[in-house]
Amino acid sequence: MSGFFKSSIGRKVAMALSAFFLMFFLLQHFVINSLSVFSAELFNEVSHFMGTNWLIQFVLQPVLIFGVVFHFVMGFVLELKNKSARKISYAKNNGAANSSWMSRNMIWSGLAILAFIVLHFIDFWFPEINTKFIKGDWSGVHEGVEGYRYFHELQGKFVSPIRVAAYALAFVFLALHLFHGFTSAFQSMGATAGRKKTLQNIGKAYSIIIPVGFIIIAVFHHLNHH
Amino acid sequence: MNLTLKIWRQKDSQSKGQMVDYKVTDISEHMSFLEMMDVLNEQLVNAGEEPVAFDHDCREGICGMCSMYINGEAHGPDRGVTTCQLHMRMFKDGDTITIEPFRAAAFPVIKDLVVDRSSFERIQQAGGYISVNTSGNTQDANAIPISKHAADEAMDAATCIGCGACVATCKNSSAMLFVGAKVSQYALLPQGQVEAVDRVKNMVAQMDLEGFGNCTNTGACEVECPKGISLDNIARMNRELMKASLK
Numbered sequence: 473m474s475g476f477f478k479s480s481i482g483r484k485v486a487m488a489l490s491a492f493f494l495m496f497f498l499l500q501h502f503v504i505n506s507l508s509v510f511s512a513e514l515f516n517e518v519s520h521f522m523g524t525n526w527l528i529q530f531v532l533q534p535v536l537i538f539g540v541v542f543h544f545v546m547g548f549v550l551e552l553k554n555k556s557a558r559k560i561s562y563a564k565n566n567g568a569a570n571s572s573w574m575s576r577n578m579i580w581s582g583l584a585i586l587a588f589i590v591l592h593f594i595d596f597w598f599p600e601i602n603t604k605f606i607k608g609d610w611s612g613v614h615e616g617v618e619g620y621r622y623f624h625e626l627q628g629k630f631v632s633p634i635r636v637a638a639y640a641l642a643f644v645f646l647a648l649h650l651f652h653g654f655t656s657a658f659q660s661m662g663a664t665a666g667r668k669k670t671l672q673n674i675g676k677a678y679s680i681i682i683p684v685g686f687i688i689i690a691v692f693h694h695l696n697h698h
Numbered sequence: 699m700n701l702t703l704k705i706w707r708q709k710d711s712q713s714k715g716q717m718v719d720y721k722v723t724d725i726s727e728h729m730s731f732l733e734m735m736d737v738l739n740e741q742l743v744n745a746g747e748e749p750v751a752f753d754h755d756c757r758e759g760i761c762g763m764c765s766m767y768i769n770g771e772a773h774g775p776d777r778g779v780t781t782c783q784l785h786m787r788m789f790k791d792g793d794t795i796t797i798e799p800f801r802a803a804a805f806p807v808i809k810d811l812v813v814d815r816s817s818f819e820r821i822q823q824a825g826g827y828i829s830v831n832t833s834g835n836t837q838d839a840n841a842i843p844i845s846k847h848a849a850d851e852a853m854d855a856a857t858c859i860g861c862g863a864c865v866a867t868c869k870n871s872s873a874m875l876f877v878g879a880k881v882s883q884y885a886l887l888p889q890g891q892v893e894a895v896d897r898v899k900n901m902v903a904q905m906d907l908e909g910f911g912n913c914t915n916t917g918a919c920e921v922e923c924p925k926g927i928s929l930d931n932i933a934r935m936n937r938e939l940m941k942a943s944l945k
Contacts, residue, residue, distance in 0.1 A: 476940070480902065481936050482943075483912060550914075553912060554871070554872075557804070557871035557909060558803060561801070562767060562798055563796055564770040565767075565770045566769065566770030566771050567770075567918070570867060570916075570922050571916035571917055575917065576869055576916055655915070659915045659936075660915065662933040662934065664929075664933050665934065668930075
């Protein structure tokens with residue numbers, strides 16, 4: 473089986489498997505974030521559970537980081553290999569005649585998402601790691617904040633309209649990436665036969681609903697911060 | 699019609715090539731693209747110049763020899779045709795047409811628009827066949843019942859003429875549509891089952907060895923394929939390799 477993952481198809485399958493994992497992560501992240509629109513208390517409770525549960529923090533979180541790093545590194549490796557498969561470019565190439573912009577520019581939408589993840593880590597993840605793993609504060613409370621601190625921190629991040637705009641732009645790139653990536657992952661797994669149209673429709677729904685949902689959540693908190 | 703042609707000229711595989719402009723006049727819209735190239739070459743020969751080298755054989759869309767990347771598309775702007783079936787009525791009087799060889803590291807240019815596609819032959823030799831034991835009691839292939847659906851799908855895959863348009867049009871120069879079709883035409887039939895594991899493993903290994911890129915499922919190959927080979931064949935090849943790797 474190790475030989476399989478060294479082959480071109482094996483690498484496609486590895487990309488698809490990491491994509492499935494990331495798409496599942498994105499879905500649960502979206503569900504939890506959307507709770508913040510309906511109930512601050514519920515969002516705080518779920519966030520505290522996610523942030524302090526040992527299985528999530530010490531098992532799933534490292535798996536997630538590995539999944540993200542693997543998807544990006546493998547994406548770049550494959551892009552470089554693919555570039556080297558054509559030494560001389562065409563003087564005239566009409567890519568739009570036979571394929572979508574999204575499918576031809578996965579590396580660029582991926583790079584935009586990577587830039588967003590760096591921003592997201594600076595914004596949310598590094599302060600969380602600092603609070604819990606360096607300061608050792610697992611209480612989830614903050615001085616001067618009633619109840620858990622998570623909802624308060626979330627609203628604080630969306631006060632700036634520039635940050636909301638940057639956030640929205642990143643999710644547009646995520647939508648473009650998913651628009652091709654969702655069905656592509658199933659195709660790589662060889663799972664599209666007889667259900668391509670259905671998968672394409674589910675893929676379109678997923679790649680629009682999730683990113684637009686995240687943007688709505690950001691705009692909602694920008695308009696409703698106290 | 700009168701046309702300006704921008705054609706890739708390259709003396710041999712070692713030389714550096716370049717785009718060269720030519721004018722052709724009085725081209726009939728009923729001509730095939732290759733007939734238009736013949737007119738250009740006649741003009742060049744009469745002027746004492748080297749004619750443009752290009753691959754062609756049957757000129758009826760079944761041999762897979764003609765190639766050419768015309769105005770940014772493999773086999774030109776028409777669909778479901780090879781270059782020899784492309785007609786000049788697809789262009790307008792006064793047009794400038796860019797003509798390049800199929801580009802891929804695994805398809806090195808031999809001269810002008812002629813590329814070496816023997817990498818496809820080596821992939822075929824790695825497993826694109828069924829070994830028949832001709833011991834004297836070989837069963838007639840027609841005696842084995844095969845469902846209509848499987849036979850049709852196998853036949854669809856087998857219509858691949860190995861022209862290389864899939865590689866030429868793919869942004870990654872991937873050969874997976876070709877290899878997928880060649881794997882599928884046997885994977886769908888009972889006769890192909892005996893050697894199925896070795897076939898897909900060896901053909902994919904040879905494909906990787908030849909330096910083709912990875913498929914990123916853009917679907918460009920399916921659109922440009924003159925025989926309409928479906929992406930389903932790539933999915934089937936992926937499944938076949940996964941199954942073979944687990945055995």
